[in-house]
């Protein structure tokens with residue numbers, strides 16, 4: 001606890017909000033290389049949840065880096081800070097009763113573990129969007145792999161900055177073998193069974 005800061009308790013809790021919303025709140029934490037499909041699947045999943053009257057919000061790497069995380073680079077230290085802020089925001093959002101989807105590369109196991117600790121392991125679903133580097137590079141949605149190969153972008157994940165795949169993700173999406181619809185269906189089945197109610 002920070003010195004001279006005394007935590008204030010509020011009477012309306014996450015559990016009250018969950019009861020009012022008629023669903024649980026938790027974080028769905030996607031991880032994977034740039035171009036693996038995190039945003040595409042997060043978007044399709046959010047639409048499906050929204051249509052079921054589930055209150056959601058998606059935190060996306062690119063979007064947060066335009067605001068809250070503006071100015072953070074892709075150095076190891078800044079990625080760590082990016083991860084910490086996202087985890088703290090996600091924690092607030094689940095306290096607010098939202099099913100919170102996060103779509104960040106979050107390349108390091110240790111940092112994802114920290115996020116899980118901040119959020120609480122019982123509220124944290126890790127989904128590995130497993131798309132090989134060669135496929136992401138072929139897709140090159142934003143032309144960033146080409147730039148990284150030409151040396152115009154430094155510290156690019158998978159090229160000159162590490163990506164550590166999860167060893168025990170709650171779910172794995174293999175985008176070369178599944179359609180977006182199949183991935184969403186699989187995630188919804190898992191959430192219905194283990195998290196939503």
Ligand SMILES: Nc1ncnc2c1ncn2[C@@H]1O[C@H](COP(=O)(O)OS(=O)(=O)O)[C@@H](OP(=O)(O)O)[C@H]1O
Pocket residue numbers: 033034035039060061062065074078079082083103104105106107142144153154155156157161
């Ligand atoms: N050097 C470097 N490495 C990786 N990615 C880069 C880089 N520079 C810019 N971009 C763009 O930033 C998006 C990744 O931001 P994240 O906040 O998700 O990254 S991280 O979790 O802090 O590693 C990533 O978005 P996605 O493609 O959606 O993953 C890229 O568009």
Ligand SMILES: Nc1ncnc2c1ncn2[C@@H]1O[C@H](COP(=O)(O)OP(=O)(O)O)[C@@H](O)[C@H]1O
Pocket residue numbers: 032033034035036037038039040041103139141174175176178179180183
């Ligand atoms: N099965 C799939 N699941 C998700 N994305 C796919 C799939 N097949 C092809 N794609 C394409 O791969 C790209 C993934 O890009 P994006 O979602 O921006 O990835 P990320 O957010 O991980 O950087 C999109 O152009 C998407 O249409």
